[in-house]
Structures are given as structure tokens and as C-alpha cells.
Amino acid sequence: MTANSWHFDRIEVIKGPASVLVGEGALAGVINKVTRKPTLDRTYIDAMLSYGSFDTLTTAAGINVKLSDDVAVRADASRMRSDSLYDVENNRTRSSGLTASLLYKPAQNLTVLLAVDHYNDKYDSSYQGVPLVSAAVARNPSKALRSANGLVIDKALRHKNYNPDGAYSGADETTLRSRVDYAFGEGWSLANDLIWYTADRDFVLSGDQNFTAPTTAFPNGSFARSAQAIYHDHEFWNERLALSNDTQFAGHRNRFTLGVEYNDTDFINPRKQSSVGGIAAVDPYNPIVGTWPVGDAVYTSQNVVFDSQMKTKAVFAEDAFNLTPQWLLLAGARYEKIELERGITNLNAGGAFTSADADYDPFSWRVGTTYDLTPSFTLYAQYTTAAQPVGSMLTLSLANTAFKLTKGKSVEGGFKADALDGRVSLTGSVYRIAQKNIVTRDPNNPSQSIQGGELASKGVELTASAALTDQLRLSAGVSYSDAEYEELNELVSGVLTSRKGNRPINMPTTTFNASALYTLDAVPVTFGGFLRHASGFYTDNANSIFVRGHWLVDTSVSYAVTDDVSLSVRGRNLTNAFYGEYSGYPSTNIYIGAPRSVDVTLTARF
Template sequence: MTRKPAFDGNHLDALLSYGSFDTLSAGGGVNYQLSDTLALRADASYLHSDSLYDVDNNETRSSGLTASLLFQPTADLSVLLAVDHYSDLSDSAYQGAVLIPLAFARDPARAVSTANGMVIDKVTRRRNYTPHGGYSGADDTTLRSRIDLKLGAGWSLGTDLLWYTADRAFVNNGTRTFIAPSLGFPNGSIQRVLTRFYHDHAFWNVRMALANEGRIAGLRNRFTIGAEYNHTDLSSLRETSTGTLVPQVDPFDPAVGTFPMDGTQYRASNVNFDSRLRTASIFGENALNLTGKLLLVGGIRYDHMDLDRASTDYLITPNPVTRANPRYDPISWRVGSSYAVMPGLTLYGQYTTAVSPVSSILLMPLANTRFKLTKGFSYEAGFKLLAFDKRLTATGAAYRIVQDDIITRDPNDPTLTVQGGRQSSQGVELSLDAAISDTLSLGGSVSYADARYDELIEAGGIDRSGNRPVNVPSTTAAANVAYTLPGVPVTLSGFVRHVSGFYTDTANTILVKGRTTFDAAVSWKIDDQVILALRGRNLTDAFYGEYSGYGSNDIYVGAPRSVEVSLATHF
């Protein structure tokens, strides 16, 4: 997001870094105060890397340019205008390592446990099976404005305007499957399905909110009422090849070939989805101080959602167009409270309801438009503690989230897809930061989540109830320490992070095991304006899976050990 201009004079920030995998990044920003009422902020960023994952044929680059202008002629009026533009491009986009049978692996890793003996082979760690010419990238631009006007007597009006456009392309592998050794492939082979997905996306939004701060029966009260309207257009061409038309490759020494541009290659599916979504909303929020320590908050929102979906099939002549026009009118609300037990210690609790479509609303299969929105609720309770002259900060929370009416199969007829499934998650989170002294600081966090499908039946009548959702670990933990050497402007930092295992399939037969990684840094404050730093990541060179990709057999392997040197300045 664009950084907001400030009326604190002119200053310049810059960052330059270089590290492993020939990764260069640079960024800079300037705040320029044109007058007492007008300020400008502009930032630029650039990144180039042979591969952020250290993968073959995976050159990555990105750039960004943001600017904003703040006009504040009086204490009652503020006008912000901003523009953001970002671009990114990755050649032969990495789709993860492919699981292969243990019997054919040369150097099997212990990062995955499967019910059928499939493993990640370390020899394929850097292999990329996407043909040359494949890529993924995006160009997006956002224009926005924010107008804040104080009307007097505690009243204020806020207006947000936004326009967004994006072009995205995903020209890469879809699914990859290991095929047992054959006459032409004595090491086995990887069968590839190629995809070409394109997005032409436009979105605009207007939001107005009227707020008041005053008193009700002598009690401090703040409330907001508002309305919002947005309009989205998305055209998405989605082409998929058949595996038989794409040459298989050796898993250890792949001759990946060139990405086919001929449209006749994409015969498994070739469909264009056009989506137009119009949403009109009204909302209200209120916060009432019942006492000096007890705060009650609440909010409600109504949305009218009008979706037009059209699907054009280019595999059939003449090209048939299928349409759907579902409409939704959900109401969601929340209520909560906080209580200041003593100075520095606050307890809070809240209950929230929400709705969402059964899948991404703009890319929803036409068959799914007949379903109603899924409903959910969550409740949470926690605390925040500031102690020892704010040198100790601790936060904690316990929560439960439930989503009803997810897609499942009819228990009486598994050939029918229906709503009625349920998934839930409950857990706890705790974080702690402590400034032990002026030179030593410690921090840490831990979270546990018990996520599961409470009710889910899949094709064939297979019951997945009780299983954990895909890519959801149960436990994460992190700790950090920073120590500044006495009398020397040098700070030593260390970081450790643990993530427990997760499954890549709803059957919970493929487990990506947990990992623990260690990072460290040394920073030298040359003066008040310049800091030089050296960072090392994954110092033990742990081999681990981060998450699964297109299919359950595709595992994104985390980046190996890397180093980076950076120079940060502020003038």
C-alpha cells in the first residue's frame, strides 16, 4: 500500500540488497513537503533474481511505483490522492517438486510421509518441468482517493473512491504425474498437463461513511453509518492440454521443450469465463463506553450481490454460451466488548457472523451458482498486557470458527453434489515481546489450531469427516532475540521458526512433515542515517515442503540456505 505523505519535512529512504541466487532488490522513497498544506510521497521498488526458490529456468523480476499527494488546507479537511502500479514476471513458473515412488528415487528426502510410499527426491530439488516460454505475471494499477471532512459538533464524513485494473497470465504446468519406467524412459517420466489462464480484471468502488462522536445518557459513544457500491468485470480464458499431447520428460534430466502456443494443443478444456459482479451495501457500527473501563461494540452489514456469469466453450462449434445470474442478499453482524481490568491489562471478546460463496465468486463453476452462500460464525476472547513501563507486551486469544453449508455429497446418493457440509477450526494464540534492557530484547509467539472437516462426503460416498483441511498446520511457533554489543553500534539477531506438518489431500494420506528453520543477522549502525546488515536464512539448510500446489502430489520445496547483504539509508 502507498505510504501516506507526512508534514514533517523532506526526507529520503533507500534500501539496496544483494544475496544468494543472484537476487538484487532496491527500493527508495521520498517525502517532500511542498507547503504547509500540501505534501507528496513517492516510492519505487525493484527485484531481480535467478530464482527465489533456487530452481532451474525460473528468472523472477518485479517492480513497483507508488505516489500519493496529501492536501490539508485546514484542520477540518484532508484530501489524499494516490496511484500504485506493480508488475511481476516469473519465467517457467515453479510448480513444486513431484512425488515419485521410493523404488525409483535416487536420494529420497524425509520431508513427506505418504500411504503409498511416494517421496520427494532431493536430486530433483532444482528441477523445473515447465517448458521454455511458460511464465506467470501480472500488471496492475490502482487509483484511489480519500476525503475526510469534519462537519462540526462531533460529526465527520469520509469518502473513498477506488479504481483498479489488472492483466494476469499463468502459462505453466497444471498437474504433473510420475509414470513408471518404460523403454523410452528407463528412469521413469513426468507426464505434464499444461495450462494457459489469462485474467482481464477491472474493479471500481465508492464508499461513504458518516461518523459521530458524542454522548448518549452521559456515556461516550461513537457510531458510523455508511453505504458502499462496487462493480467488478473479469474475463478469464482458461485452456488446458491433454497429457497425451505434451511430451513426457525424464524426472532427473528433463528436456522440457518449448511451451506450445498452437491453440489446437489445448483440447481438454478451452473455456472463457466472463463475470460481472455488482454489490451495493449499507453498514453501521457503534462503540459505547458503558463505564470508564467497559466498552461495548457492535456492527451490522447488508449486501445485495448481483452476479452475471457467462461461459463460452471453444471446443464446440458453434461456440455455445451458458449463462447464470444468481443474486444474494446476506446480512452479517458482530458484537464485542473490552474491559480494562487494570492499567496495562485489557480483556476482550467478540462474536461475528459472515457469509461467503462456495468457491471464488468470480471464477465459480456455473454448476455452483445454484448454491446459496455458505454461513459461518466465530467467537474469540483474549487479552493484551503492557507491563514494566511498557517494556513487556503480551497478547493472547482463544477462538472458534465454523463454516456451514460447504459443498459435499448427498449421503443417500453420492453422485449428487449438495450443500450441507461443515468445517471448523478452534485454537489459541500467544505472543510476547520483552525489552530486557537497552541492549537485549526477546520475542516469541505460538499458535495451535484444531482444524477439521466436521461433515464432508466426497465422490464415491467416501466420508472425510474428522480430517484436516489441505495446507493447514496445527502448530506454529517462533522466537527471536536481538543484542546490541556494549559500546559498539552492532546488533546481533537470531530467529527460529517451527511449523508443524500438514496434509496435501482431503484424505489425509500425504503428510508434509513439520520443519524448524534458523535465521540470523548482524547489523552495523554506521551513523544515524546508514545501517549495513548481513542476513542468513535457513542456516541449517533444512529440506522441507512449504505447501502443496495444483495437485496433492506437487510440493513446493522451501528455499535452501541463503545470505543477503543490505544497505539502508535515511536522510
């Protein structure tokens, strides 16, 4: 789902474990998207118009209306259309969004927020990345990839799309939300969140595009293609009630939260799949893509309907205690009871029905501490445990429902420092995350899958920002991560093969970003420069296909027409770097990053 960033007030990357607050699986942290909310200060309108490369047009507007001293409403709408966000043939993209909310604050101790969010997007002939070809037929082989089997990325295929006409992917989702905050007094407060969510998602595309050696019919080789049609009918609701207290205990500040949570999920998932070769092969350089097949005859590999119902009950508690004004101790725990019902209807077997039920009861906890060495230098450390399923809970195979949840633990320590009256900020952390009981192959019976695999990652992160003068602002961030399978076996052509020591797919070891903004107050114009880097990654657990890292350079110029109107121009990938962003499906498809592009944006507030 592509949601225009216009609708969000901020997107929070909550570092460190958060399993206590958001449930199972949140071992390393969460991303919290916070939509724009009404304010009680005044009535105003925001608007934005942007146009750029690949005929990409984005429009958005929002209005905040103060109805009275205690009631305000806000509504935002956006629309984007593009020939292709990746500059790929036959890949027209559209997305739209509508968010609205009402804020009611009848008293200082009571706030009620009601909101609705709706997003929709669609991609014609979904781009699955460029398929790899043999070096023997490549017309312009790129150095962006190294493989053990002689396959390469051919720059000559940069703009090609091998999905048949009529292939597409898209989503339509709606969320209704309410939030009530009530303060009793003497440090006590109550918060209630109620959410209902529904979504329809479609993935109708060629899932496999495998290179086949040249033949008489295809002297350039060919891509053998499969067809898949996957649909999601997803409905979810969640109720969360939390009682909190912020007061003094034995002369020390103490913050305590006790809560309960219940959610219910219905997920219907028809999945249709043909074998590779289920639709006609195509020439890599002169593809006749054809049209999407009509009817179900092509779906000989799989034609099933998964029906899942999941209910989760949870209780959680967290306490933050100031041992001294500078030293904070934190502890939290969460217990869940998860009930999963899975049913599968096999339409290729005359509608045969099989089912499985599973119950899980994960318990997760964390402890942590922060210490202020000075008012501007803080140290922190935390240890967390969490649990998650061996795959997506709602799409587990019937066999995998018998597996226990995988266990994870994380330890992290770091610091945050400010200097020069807050004009310079520096944060850093080191961490280690480990997961046990991931699915692997049984060494004594390679045809059987068992739990027993292990995955671990350790790393360091450092970020800095500085307002050196009123005109010049600098920022930079660097991270290093060493991730590997400590235990994993796979079955390859009937042979048990160890992946111990290998790196998981799509995981660069290092990333780096830097920016500089300089404002000429007299004009006023702000110039910006941006540098980004990601190191290489593997596309398979065998680590046989390696996509090399890349550097990207962006720039921007922004002119403040008035205090409320600004015009900006942004250039992206100025060096026109040819690089792989991540691997698609299968591992021999690589998503190629967008080439050099430019956009012009006008923003205003009235």
C-alpha cells in the same frame, strides 16, 4: 503478485472477525497493507540496495517532498530480479513497483489523499513445486514426507523445473485511490474512499506433472504433463462513504458509524487446459522440457472464456458504547445485495454460449466487549457471523451459482497485558470458527454435488515481547489450531467416501516464532537471532500425503554507520533445512523452501 515490502509503511494483521468493515468472507480477520504516505514535516529521501544468494538484487528509493505547509507528495520505486527465489532451474524472477501519493490538508478538519500504486512481476517457467516419485526410483528420498501410496520427495530433484521453455506466470496491476476526511465539529466526521483497480494476470504453465511407473522408454519413470493457459482481465471500482460520530450519550462516550458502499467488477477469464499427457512426458532426472506449444490444438480438455460482472451494494453500521470508562460494548451489522452475471463461451464447441445469473443478499453482524481490569490489562470477547460463496465468486461454475452462500460464525476471547511501564507485552486468545453449507456429495446420489458440508477450527494463540534492557529485546509467538471437516463427502473412483474428521489441506496444527535482538551501543552493532517452526500438513482431503513440519534458524548483524545509514547482513535457513512449505497443484507437487541463503542490505535517509 510479488510487491516489494519497501512500498508499505506497515502490514496489519487485523485479528478477529472484520466482516462488518470489509464485507462478505472476512470471518477470521483481514490483512491490511498500508502503503507509505506523504508527511508535512520535511523533505527527505530514503534508499535501499540489497544483494544476496541466487543472484538476487533489489533496489528501492523514495522521496517525500514538502511543497508547502498544507501540501506534500511522496513517490517510491523498487526493482527486484533473481535467478530464482526458490533456487530452481530456469525460474528467473523479476518484479517492480511504483507508488505515489499527494496529501493536501488545507485545514485542520479536512484531509485529502490521492494515490496511485502500480506493481508488475514475472516468473519464467513458473515453479509448481517438486513432483513426488515412487520410492523405488528415488535416488535420495527425503523423510520430509509420508504417503500412503509409496510416493516420496526426492532431494535429487530439488532444483529441477519441469515446465517447458516459454512457460511463465506474471501480473500487472494498477490502483488509483482517493481518501477524503472531513470533521464537522461536535464529534461528527465524514470519510469517503474511492478506488479503481485494474489487473492483467497470466498463468501459462504445466499444471499437472504426474509420476508414471518406469517403462522401456523411461526406465526412471516419467512425469506426464498437462498444459494450461489461464488469463485474468480484471477491473474493479469501489465507492465507500461513512458518517461517524464520537460524542457523549447519556453521560457515556459513544462512537457510531453509518456507511454505504457500492462496487462494480468486470472479470474476463480465458482458460485453456490440455489433458494429462497433452505435452510430452519427461524423465525426472534428465528432463528434456521442450518448448511451449503454439496454437490451440493441445487444449482439448478445456478452451473456454468466462465473463463475469458483479455489482455489490451494501449498508453497514457499527456502535461502540462505553458503559463505564473501563467497559466497552461493541455491535455492528452489514447488509449486502450482490448481483452476479456469468457467461461462458466454449471454443471447443464452436463458440457455444451459456450463462447464469445469481443474486445474493448476505446479512452479517457481530457483538463484542472489552473490559480493562487495570490500565494495563484488558479482556475482550466477540461473536461474529459472515457469509461467503462456495468458491471464488468470479470463477464459480454455472452449476455452483445456484448454491447459497456458505454461512460462518466465530467466537473469540482473549486478553492484552502490559507490565514494567510497557517494556513487557503479552497477548492471548482462544477461538472457534465454523462454516456450514460447504459443497459436498449427496449420499443418496453421489454423482450430484449439494450443500451440507461443515468445516470447523478451534485454537489458541499467544504472543509476548519484552525490552529487558535498553540493549536486549525478545519476542515470541505460538499458535495451535485444530481444524477438521465435520461433514464432507467426496467421490473417489465412483465410490462415495467420507472425509469427516480429516484436516483441510495446507493447515499446520502449530506454529512458533521467536527472536532476540541485542545492541552494542558503543559500536553500534545489533545482533539478531530468529527461530521459526511450522508443524506438518496434509496435501489432500484424504489425508494420505503428509508433509512433516520444520524448524528454521535465521540470523542478522546490523551496523549503524551513521544515524541515517545502516548496513546489515542476514543469513536465512542456517541449517540448510530441506522442508516442504505447502502443496502445489496437484496434491503430489510440494513447494520446497529456499535453501541456506544470505543477503547484504544498505539503507539510507538523506
